[in-house]
Amino acid sequence: MLHPCVLNHLGPVRQWFCIRQVKFPSSRSHLVRSFSATARLHEILDMSALPPRVQPKYKDSPTSSLLSLQWPEPPRNLLIIPKFHAPQVTSSAVTFAKHVLNEYPNVNLVFERRVASQVHESLPFPIYAADPSALHDKIDLVATLGGDGTILRAASLFSLHSSVPPMLSFSMGSLGFLGEWKFDEYKRAWRHVYMSGSRVSVTDLQDPHTQAAVNRPPDDEEGLQLHNAWSHVRGKSMGLARSSKVLLRHRLKVGVYDADGVNINGRLMPTSTAEPQQLLPPAPPALQARNTRGEPMTHAIHAINELVIHRGPNPHLAIIDVYVNGRFLTEAVADGILVSTPTGSTAYSLSAGGSIMHPLVKTLLITPICARSLSFRPLGLPLNSKVVLKLSEKNRGRELEVSIDGKRKTGVTIGMEIRVEGEMVGRTPNGGWTGGVPCVIRSPASGSSAEDDDGWVGGLNGLLKFNYPFGEA
Structure with missing residues (x-):
């Protein structure tokens, strides 16, 4: 006792x-x-009591274009984000939560407040409700259950930050091109990401090529520390030589400025009717940089898919001046214009006739929407390009609508401008990475000869029907 x-x-x-x-x-x-x-099992607790976030490390691999996920200690705080208005998905989220707590009792489960109120009575243990402004400092790992929109919603919770926790995505939506895992694999998927980099010896590996690595003792002090940290889950490791593969998806950095050159990102409103009509949460004090006059600077909003400016219900075509790195490029006369990431190249940009880009390509795309000129073609630019969109004085509409990842919107008028640039990613002094959205990639089955990006290639053919033969069912 x-x-x-x-x-x-x-x-x-x-x-x-x-x-x-x-x-x-x-x-x-x-x-x-x-x-x-x-009596306290069904409580919804405040996440302020949770321990600080565990920052993972990402290592390059000589045999892969993807990064290798390495936890310095077991992740403790898991944010679970199921698709809205989908009872079956909510039920699956409960099943997933029960498995995690039964097998990995040191993990704290966090939900958005709206979801927490729906699921807490179905869970025989306390859960935590998420405060969006504190997520960045607390959440180690994010699990999404739904389609691409659910992943966008999860990424938008960290849209003011340059560092995003790893995302484990289960495809349970209408398309799910970005979702890597099937839900019936949830036990393997969770074990795969939780034990990544743990270096704990195990006996359940069947791959003969990794047995020698599994039986080899850690060769440095860090390895010994990692072994002790995961000792309570001995037998669930993937072995000394195994780790989760991570695809780092680039984002855009977007700023909306009024006619006086003042950043108005803080006034952008959510587009979803499922979310409360509230402004972006304020950045934590530690991140509130100040300009030369000592005034707080508004942070850029990060987008994983695209920035779009369009005419909306206005009967007249939009006239938008496009600048690249401070130089005038063209006057766009169209229904609108998109600036997309490689990830967003298979979203709105694709429907507008844009090129399909592999997510590892460091580029951003400018795609016109129903341009008046047939010679206005999609354009690829280096990721570090700075694009500015200004409403032309010739524009006859009173206001155009700007949308960021379909999650935040505002209206812009003549004199206002939208500044967009690609988010650069890089290694931090402690071995981690800054920038991008790290997505845990589904590993091929043992003994498979599949390459790292076969999931993307398979999705391109199976889900998007790339070059699908005409007339076939």
């Missing part, structure tokens, strides 16, 4: 697991203690 003083130092979730695993004698006082603990 654990002493009450010991239990008081544990969180509510860990108290539940400690008490559940103890065999109580038939004493009435012990039975009362057990009941008082279970």
